[in-house]
Amino acid sequence: MIDLGYSLSNRFPDPPQTDYRTADVRALRHDLFCGDVYVADVEADRELSTAWGWVPVLDFAWALCDVVERIDRDPLGSRAAVPQHAELDFTESTDRMYFRRRFGWVEIGADWQDAEEPPLNLNHAELRREARDFLHDLVADLTDMHEALGDNPAVWTLLARFPRV
Template sequence: MIDLGYSLSHRFPDPPQTDYRTADVRALRHDLFCGDVYLADVKTDRELSTGWGWVPVLDFAWALCDVLEQVDRDPRGNRASIPQYAELDFTESTDRLMFERRFGWVEVTADWQPADEPPLSFNHRALRREARDFLHDLIADLSDMHEGLADNPVVWNLQSRFPRV
């Protein structure tokens, strides 16, 4: 079972004058909603998490959906034996999450985890579904906290690009 989550930082609050209805892509992806994120394998009780407090959580959810589409380019899908790779870079950092898909399974590793730590391994279809659910749930949470965000055309486009599956 997969668990994706986040927490918003009190150290890096959003600017009070922000108009969420008209915030552009750069602001939504890099300047707002800072905090920490985690990706956990509940079955093995292991996780990859950030503890920096400055990760733009909406950008993480958006990038995770992008990455899972990148590793799904082989038309053979779950039958593809050739590994497919993608990386998720964190804003303002050299840290990365690396994704390798082969035979319908995605292995996830992080720069900051010990070298002898085995990767987290997830079924691609399940991880893709969880990532999209996480994105939609995050947008719903942020929209409840920030007036106008649900009316932002960038958010509409994002939700239509990655619908729930």
């Protein structure tokens, strides 16, 4: 089982004058909703998490959905023997998460992870479902905090691009 989560930072609050209804994609992806994120393999009791406080959590959810789709471009899908690779880099940092899909499994590692620590090994179909659920749940949480975000066309487009599976 996969668990994706986040916490918003008190150290890096959104600017008080922010108009969430008209915030552009750059602001949504890089300037707002900073905090920390994690990806956990519940069965193995292991996780990859940030502890920096400045990760744009909406950008992480957005990029994770994009990465999961990118590593599924081989026409053979889960039967493909050739590994598919992708990276998720963090804004304002050189740190990255690495994704390697082979057959129906995805290995996830990170620059900041201990070199002796093996990568997480997750089922691709489950990761796709959980990533999209995480995105929709995150947007719902953020919209509860900032009602105008629900009227933002960029958010509508994002949710339409990655519907729940």
